[in-house]
Amino acid sequence: MSAEAKKFCSKLSVVVIGRNEGARLERCLESVHAMRRGTWGVEQFDVELIYVDSGSSDGSVALAERLGAKTLALTPVRPTAALGRNAGWRAAMGEMVLFLDGDTVVDKNFAAEAMREFDDAAVACAWGHRREMYPNDSAYNRVLDLDWMYAPGPAAFCGGDALFRRSALVEVDGFDESLIAGEEPEMCRRMIAAGHRIQHVDLAMTQHDLAMKSFGQYWKRAMRAGHAYAEVSARFAASGDAFWSTEARRNRRQVLSLGVLVMAGVAASVWMRSWWPMGVVLAVLDALVLRTAWKARWKSTNAWTLVLYGAHSHLQQVPIWVGQMRYALNNRRGRRMGIVEYKQS
8 A cells, every 4th residue: 555545544534424313323333433443555543433413303412422423413404414424524534534324334344445445546435335234124125225236446426335535525625515315426526527536346335224114215215316316417417517417317208108108008998998908018017127127137146136126127217207306396496305304213
């Protein structure tokens, strides 16, 4: 490891954000204390633990203090993850900052191993594999576990758990605090435009407790993603550096196509007084699900999981589209959407 990278390793700041995470937060903070503080070629480093709370009512701040974290309690009118992360890294003393969500458990080896990536001066961020802690607790957990899977290598963005150079955060002035979702990809885009690289590494990073048990939770989460697609793509539309515009358009086309297909099947069945037109529509939908499942076979060896994932990939397009439409409507009315919470305390 270079002398410059070793200098970074003298102190690592771990910024955990949370809101009413309860026992999940305790588990997260304990995992930080259990991290390895050095590895081959990496000098021993100190860990500074910072917990940023966004208006919890479950005693999270007192819990974090009891577990040795420096705490920052925010009471924003419109809480966002970006507000918490910015408050955390700006209060941090380390030249490396590891962001964690309060519902995750960090792998004890991740930080020490991922620091190797920063030998390359162009790397601003390194992030590894996030997987679900309890994938078999519900069908939602099972399919969304596969959504976390990306191939290692240079990436266009990272998620909420990631290791950053503090100097890169300073350079781009951190996260956009007005975004209720999609703040990590938006910031990564600005980092890439500034000449930095986002690196996805082949390392276990975190386990995530999605705790999703109902369709309502699933709907809210996907709707929030749609809002992020619409808002972030709108930010970059006039910049000459389009981002998420393709995904936003693809979502609108998919929903339109599926809507026309289903309505045509219903209309034909009514007109012909026969179920077979809808049978054809269902066969087409099944074929789309199976095609997606086949393309995702590198993510799992379980056939039923892949079929569920294929269904999810198409079903989620509807709430994603709703999120896009809600953003467009609020934007025209001059309104801003509040935080969308899908998880119970």
